[in-house]
Amino acid sequence: MFEPRRRTVRRTLTVGAIALSAALVVTGCSGGGDDGVAEDGTVTLTYNTWIPSAEQWAPIIEAFEAENPDITIDFQGADGASNYLGELDNLILAGEVPDMYGIQVGSAFDDYSEYALDTADYASDWIDGIKPELLESTTNSDGVVAALPILTAGSEFYLYNETLFDELGLSLPTDYASLLDVSEKAAAAGYTPFAMGAADAWHASDFFVWLSNQYGDGGDIYEAAAGDLAWDSENLIAAAEAWQGLFTDGVFQQGATSTTTYPSARDDYFMARKSLAMPTGSWHVSATLAGNSETPGSAVENDVLGMAPFPTIGDNEASSTTGVDYALALSSELSGAKLEAAAKFAEFLAVGEGQQIWVNTMQGFPAASGISAEIGSDNTETALESVAAVTEALQNAEYPRKLTSPNEGLESDLGIVLQNIANGADPASELATLNQ
Amino acid sequence: MRSFTGRWTPYLYIAPIVIIAGGLLYYSIGFAVYASMTDWNGLTKMDFIGLDNYVRMFQDRTFYIALRNTVIFMVFTVLLQAILGLLVAVIAKERLPGSNIFKAIFFLPIAMAPAIIATVFKYMFEANYGSLNETLRALGLLGANDNIQWLGADLGIWSIVVIGIFSWMGFSMMVYFAGLMSIPDELYEAAELDGAGWWRRLFSITIPSLRGTTSVLITLGIVGSLKTFDIVWLTTMGGPGVSTNLLSTFLYQERQGREAGYSSAIGIVILVTAFVLALVQMRLSNREK
Numbered sequence: 001m002f003e004p005r006r007r008t009v010r011r012t013l014t015v016g017a018i019a020l021s022a023a024l025v026v027t028g029c030s031g032g033g034d035d036g037v038a039e040d041g042t043v044t045l046t047y048n049t050w051i052p053s054a055e056q057w058a059p060i061i062e063a064f065e066a067e068n069p070d071i072t073i074d075f076q077g078a079d080g081a082s083n084y085l086g087e088l089d090n091l092i093l094a095g096e097v098p099d100m101y102g103i104q105v106g107s108a109f110d111d112y113s114e115y116a117l118d119t120a121d122y123a124s125d126w127i128d129g130i131k132p133e134l135l136e137s138t139t140n141s142d143g144v145v146a147a148l149p150i151l152t153a154g155s156e157f158y159l160y161n162e163t164l165f166d167e168l169g170l171s172l173p174t175d176y177a178s179l180l181d182v183s184e185k186a187a188a189a190g191y192t193p194f195a196m197g198a199a200d201a202w203h204a205s206d207f208f209v210w211l212s213n214q215y216g217d218g219g220d221i222y223e224a225a226a227g228d229l230a231w232d233s234e235n236l237i238a239a240a241e242a243w244q245g246l247f248t249d250g251v252f253q254q255g256a257t258s259t260t261t262y263p264s265a266r267d268d269y270f271m272a273r274k275s276l277a278m279p280t281g282s283w284h285v286s287a288t289l290a291g292n293s294e295t296p297g298s299a300v301e302n303d304v305l306g307m308a309p310f311p312t313i314g315d316n317e318a319s320s321t322t323g324v325d326y327a328l329a330l331s332s333e334l335s336g337a338k339l340e341a342a343a344k345f346a347e348f349l350a351v352g353e354g355q356q357i358w359v360n361t362m363q364g365f366p367a368a369s370g371i372s373a374e375i376g377s378d379n380t381e382t383a384l385e386s387v388a389a390v391t392e393a394l395q396n397a398e399y400p401r402k403l404t405s406p407n408e409g410l411e412s413d414l415g416i417v418l419q420n421i422a423n424g425a426d427p428a429s430e431l432a433t434l435n436q
Numbered sequence: 437m438r439s440f441t442g443r444w445t446p447y448l449y450i451a452p453i454v455i456i457a458g459g460l461l462y463y464s465i466g467f468a469v470y471a472s473m474t475d476w477n478g479l480t481k482m483d484f485i486g487l488d489n490y491v492r493m494f495q496d497r498t499f500y501i502a503l504r505n506t507v508i509f510m511v512f513t514v515l516l517q518a519i520l521g522l523l524v525a526v527i528a529k530e531r532l533p534g535s536n537i538f539k540a541i542f543f544l545p546i547a548m549a550p551a552i553i554a555t556v557f558k559y560m561f562e563a564n565y566g567s568l569n570e571t572l573r574a575l576g577l578l579g580a581n582d583n584i585q586w587l588g589a590d591l592g593i594w595s596i597v598v599i600g601i602f603s604w605m606g607f608s609m610m611v612y613f614a615g616l617m618s619i620p621d622e623l624y625e626a627a628e629l630d631g632a633g634w635w636r637r638l639f640s641i642t643i644p645s646l647r648g649t650t651s652v653l654i655t656l657g658i659v660g661s662l663k664t665f666d667i668v669w670l671t672t673m674g675g676p677g678v679s680t681n682l683l684s685t686f687l688y689q690e691r692q693g694r695e696a697g698y699s700s701a702i703g704i705v706i707l708v709t710a711f712v713l714a715l716v717q718m719r720l721s722n723r724e725k
């Protein structure tokens with residue numbers, strides 16, 4: 001009696017199972033489908049990046065959309081460059097290359113440039129507005145300029161709390177002896193002298209690149225990275241010993257190799273008013289300016305902050321490193337109206353109003369010729385001097401900030417070696433591990 | 437005679453889960469096995485290099501540090517979680533005043549996200565201004581300018597073990613508590629009549645009766661230890677250097693360094709290790725039965 005009904009139920013379930021299986025297969029195999037161009041001609045572009053920050057992005061996009069109301073940019077920011085690169089890798093592997101994406105120069109540039117459009121296809125009319133020497137960094141091994149340099153940055157600088165320096169009766173250090181003296185007095189007063197985020201491979205590496213150029217004729221580290229010089233060569237060992245000295249001499253805090261630059265060194269030490277200063281890169285001069293987004297609500301909110309080049313530690317006078325900190329690439333899959341729209345945004349950010357707006361935040365220094373930061377008159381004298389000092393240091397920079405190497409993971413490997421050295425390992429034998 | 441559709445009906449019922457498991461799990465494992473035999477950088481380059489990644493791994497000092505740390509973490513967390521969990525469960529079963537609050541307190545970490553636990557411990561363990569060192573200074577157990585680097589190269593892995601135990605001890609306690617409830621009270625009453633004390637009852641009745649529970653907890657603990665990533669990455673990122681790396685963080689670090697083929701090989705070693713250890717544990721457990 002119930003047989004027909006049971007059969008119907010079974011058939012229904014069977015059909016359902018088939019339909020679900022088919023749906024899974026179909027959804028698993030199909031792509032997004034949205035090409036980003038609406039029927040009314042408006043274009044939506046995806047833009048994946050780690051900077052600009054949300055605060056920096058708001059005025060940039062406002063100005064762009066005012067000029068281009070028919071273009072919408074779907075901005076996908078990420079928390080930090082390393083997280084961003086993981087996300088970008090996943091998107092690329094999934095076949096969903098963003099229409100526009102931020103890119104770093106260095107060893108991995110070639111990989112990402114494979115998915116980027118040749119700038120000659122969309123920027124040839126205005127690319128000469130970018131400082132020509134920077135284009136070398138965004139040229140891949142096939143000789144294609146695959147990305148547009150947008151901002152430059154350099155190392156090594158330190159952000160300092162001038163108010164705290166004054167309270168303790170201290171002056172800014174100018175050489176290693178005064179660096180030690182300041183550190184000793186700060187520690188005696190219960191403050192951390194220089195809050196170093198040595199847990200970050202990128203920062204340990206940036207610092208060491210800057211430091212190593214103060215030994216011999218300078219530049220040995222780039223040869224070592226290229227495989228043309230042993231890592232345990234004389235000048236690099238001397239630099240590694242000096243690096244170790246910064247920890248053992250108490251310039252950097254105990255446990256510095258367990259401290260990240262962001263957020264720990266910045267938030268838990270410097271912004272918490274527990275350290276006099278924190279070593280960092282030129283981009284952080286932005287924290288000295290009025291209206292910055294970092295200091296409000298922190299313990300240093302009412303203090304005067306400044307930035308200065310880190311004093312010489314080695315045999316030769318310290319010179320900042322510099323290089324393209326941020327470049328913009330356009331997907332090689334772009335064409336038609338989307339390419340036209342992306343090219344407009346690229347021009348806006350590289351040589352147009354977008355460049356000026358972003359540069360004014362001091363996130364980085366302009367890659368475009370003829371543009372300089374417009375700093376408001378409401379800034380402190382110290383902030384203005386800091387911007388001038390950092391600008392001058394970068395203009396006189398002799399060496400690149402990032403290493404280029406056949407070993408794409410060199411920065412990470414070098415960071416680990418430097419952490420081991422900071423914790424007391426033998427500099428020569430640790431550096432030798434990088435020779436493999 | 438069954439029709440063609442009838443014969444295939446059972447297979448169609450399980451088709452969705454087979455597709456999901458096959459596509460998401462076994463395909464991924466298969467791909468990882470293949471990737472482990474290539475020099476894949478995560479994006480472009482992917483040439484077959486045979487077993488080179490495995491040879492390299494067994495010559496890599498970081499692998500041995502990560503392996504040692506994983507073994508330390510696994511042994512101590514599994515062992516101490518089980519002992520402390522059992523102890524707390526046995527005490528909680530006594531129905532003392534406030535035992536429900538007691539259970540809730542110990543179970544609370546299970547309800548907290550590992551990221552929150554790791555962040556709280558990171559601040560507690562911080563060398564210069566962390567609450568643990570500040571407390572020791574306030575108690576006069578540490579000099580004003582001295583500090584203990586709880587997350588440093590020497591103590592870091594032990595601090596991570598403490599975090600692991602804190603995070604999961606409540607789970608052991610609840611599983612043991614459920615197991616304890618299934619032991620008949622008559623057994624304890626008979627033992628008491630025979631003059632068995634508290635400790636004797638614990639070792640002669642409670643622990644043997646909970647053998648199955650212990651076996652499950654050990655298996656889960658082994659697999660959980662091999663998967664542990666968040667509490668390490670959010671406290672030490674495997675550093676300083678590579679001193680607190682577990683196999684899982686070592687894998688992630690290599691992937692970040694654009695060594696996707698190599699990190700796949702590490703993943704396969706973790707998978708095989710988890711499989712073998714779980715198998716051994718189950719065999720041992722069955723033999724005891």
